[in-house]
Amino acid sequence: MNWIKVERSEVEGFEQSQNILYTSKGLANKLKSRTILKFGQKEIPISVKEMPSKQEGHKADFHHPDIIQLSEDTISELLIQTSSTYQLEYSETTIKIGPVVGFLLGEQHYYYHHRRLKELTDAMGIYEKVGGLFIAFRYCSIDWQEKCIFGHYYNDVTKRWEYGKLPIPTVVYRRGFNKRNNFVNEYKNEFQWKVFNDIRFDKWEMYCQLKDNEKLNPFLPVTELLTVDSLLGLFEKYPKVILKPKSLSRGRGITIITLKSPETFVIHDYRYYNDLTIAKAELEEYLQEGKYLDSEYIIQPFLNLANIEGSPWDIRVVMQKNGENQWICNGIECRLAPSGKMITNISNGGRALHLKEALELAFGEEVESDLISKDIHAISMEFCKMMDLTGYHFAEFGLDIALDTHQHYWFIEANVRPTFKGFKALDEQIYKQICYEPILYSTSIAGFSWGNNDDADE
């Protein structure tokens, strides 16, 4: 693995404006027959020359990288940030500097700044293993004429995200799923970028993907699209039904309806403090007025989940692809709903617990927590393998699994861009690994390796 830093050329005069790469004798010998220099999506013809003033004598590592010098014009053309430390890879004809990875941001903030990129800063804790240029951007950041990005890049010297004119990345880690960000898929051919987490299925689409899988089907609650008839049909079999908006996450928009008597429903809308009782004849009007029928909801029987002191809890499993392109489970946390609440999400006040702790609190100390842990891994792995067959490129899932009072597993939902709030409180090491894994994966699919993993040289 070759670590390098790019400097502005000290050579003055005619050769300054030429596409010449100056480096130490040793590296120049390895690179001299190469004629193309690639950085992100940009490439230029290059010739390599030895820089006599640069002494060798050490094996380059992240902290003592080889120096390559390029002219100011070449640096500007390729949009290289000289504060970064890079990896250098070379094939028969091409020298590649990188990795150049983009984080496509979502709509959490109207405009971004270092202090609003905390999770990405945490992920950059692994920067010394991968090096390269990490770019945070949105669709408005792209200059379509110049084919460059005005976004943020991580400066490892200042440990801050800074503003700059940047190259189009070779790998895009999609972290925002509003419709506007779909451009990233539409431009795959033009930009030749590899996009992962390229799509988010809504709850109904996900159910349709899962229901035909024989191994996963037993864990799926009965699920239907909401209509007045489908809802009444479900009430013929179940006394309590949960309504979930197809496209919202973090417990938003959830309503629970209970059949109180043959002619009466009690409605628990998460937004309101008090429950509402309505007559069966008013159900259609209630659904219409609340715009449930316009907004596309799914309905499921309300599961009698195992509880801890009366509060429901569920399990969040983080599955990620590692640098070897394999799915691994990087964390399991349990989320306990706040007292008196039915929704477990941490963002709604839920509390994080370790799996063993939650199982023992729910089922007693004799519970077979190792066996349950193994089953959860198996269900999660089956899910990920199935998603790989959809033809989309996924590398991260947050799976919500629950156990009912009979210790039956229920697959609640899968999130493509899960939040990791619970892990941060529960176990700092696990949280860090969850932050780092996509960085290693991005580096790998960008065609680079990482520290201590591949010291192979030509």
Added chain:
Amino acid sequence: MKLVQSYTADFGFIYNDKRQQKLISHLITQLRPLSMEHKIKIVLFSLENLDLDGTIISGTIIEGNSVQKGQCDIPPFIYNLALHSNADKMDKMRSLRKMENTLIINPINRFIQGIIFEMLSSLPNLQPYLLPAVSLNTTTLSDYLEKYESFFIVQEKSFSKPKAVTIKKLHDEYIIYIGAYGQRCKKDEILPYIKKMIHKNNHLLIKGIDRLKNGDVPLEMKIFLQKNWKAEWSITATVANQGIFSKSESYFAKTRYPSNNLGIEEINEYTKCLDTVSKEIGRFLDYYIPFVGSFTFDFIFDEIRSPYLIYVSGFEQDQNIIGQMDSESQINLLQNAFYYLLFLMNNSGMEKGAHHELDKS
């Protein structure tokens, strides 16, 4: 429980019900002919009358010549003309911004100066128009007191009209200017004085300059910039001698304010230069801040007549903006807003990249 009628407007304009009552009559007068000419249904509303759960607006509906109070669905294109200062309204604006089927222009009208200046300082072309600036804390303040003969302090964000304070070293003392009035402060008292003055609010420190005067007062120019019918940045109005240093509340217009040391031709020359710089700043900020339809830039000048950007705000920071404009600027303001929405509507079917490319001047 009642079912509401479903009426769809094409465009929405948000105003502040309490502070912008005067705006309503201007909006009706100017938007009515545009509604008629382009067959566009418009709803004027305040956030109090937006029901996000029901996705219903109660407001003034303009359809051609007809103007009436009524209800309608949330329109696909909305232009925000108001500054929203309470948590409830800011939450509503945030939700509106995140709605998939609605595009809101100017979802935020108040910018954090430190962030804006950090963005701007990354563009080499803009360096000649920027002074060194940094967020104020004890370390940076001590550094600026040590390094510079004078510096300015401006609030990072403000709901009221932003004002700058000038701190100037004079022998063993400092003079603190707020507006035209100066107050002396001993050297060892300056730090506690400034800390007390800024209270706990965030402020920006900007290196001071000796400012060019227009007559007796330092020259300030305020540029009002808007996206126009081609989605290009254009100058709606320019005003001299009104800004964040000035105490005056003079009306602004295209009229210049010549004096004995600055002739009309010179001011026109500055205006031309600032027009160009302002448009470039607007184009650059588009990459970082999406869906802005208007900006206000405050500039000052040094004694060799170089302009410096000193404050960036949303257009509608000043609640009396319409009242202070001459009729030409008033027309420009609302026409630009309407035609920008029309551009977005007519181009909304285009592919994202092509659309974004068009939405650049």
